[in-house]
Amino acid sequence: MKLLKAIEIIHARGHANIKATHKTTIEITKDGYLTERGDCIIGVSADKAAADLSDSFKRIAKRNDSLLVIVISVGGVYDIILAQGSQNLVLADDRKIIIRKSTFIEPATVAIRANKAAADIRRDLVELLRQGGVLTLELYAITLDEINPKYSSPRAVL
Template sequence: MSDDADDPHVEVVRAVGHENVTAEHASTVELTTDDWLTPAGDCIVGIEADRTPRDFSAEFREACRDADATIEATFVVDAGDDEYRETITGRGDPELTLLDDRSMVGRTSDYTDDERTILVDGDGAAADLDRDLVAALADGADLTLRLEVDPAE
């Protein structure tokens, strides 16, 4: 694996879980910079994100605007003695702006009509995440989201 810090096609976001993380949403998964979460936020798996799509490099954002690009969102949860890792794979889209300064959303649909969508046609959403991973987030575990875009050749 390459050194992520030097890879223009990788972005890493750090966040934490929250007692209201339920990850029950069937079509989206979200991280937010907010420091709170209501029970209604059933797609949100991490709060206090240290970066937003607006912080991503121009090269990363541009690569995500290719409909043939593959985008992998790998969720790594550090729960002390246990580490959970799960990847949702989707694709890019010419309509992705990746300019939101508050949150980021992966989608199972092809909906792109906002600045926070980070991938479309994902093969999973919050509800598909491993329940042990979700339980660790509900206990406030640390979350690292590694986004990698693989541009079409």
């Protein structure tokens, strides 16, 4: 069986204006500021955006049978999100990363059909982000044939 997995680690920081109340998306941005309107943003001053992700990660994320496990951690508190990749992902935005519950795709979208959005993230983690905590975003991408070849097919995972 061919090994198809990739890992990306992104670092960012919290901000006093983080609300994390958006019901369908999560965003991490390279921008160092956050206005009151950015209710999906959970991290600023990120060290990577969608365009900066490795070719191996992009190759796997751009498969319809890819599964993404996303771990958000701040100060020992973490939350886990499950999402799906898509052959239609662009992964070309140079400022941000977006994880979506929906299937909408634009250049910053890294994952779709996520089981959580900003509003669903643990509130104790969000409070640490509001206090300026250091955020680590771990993105794990695997394909279903990594689990068992019989599951490999170009269909929706989640």
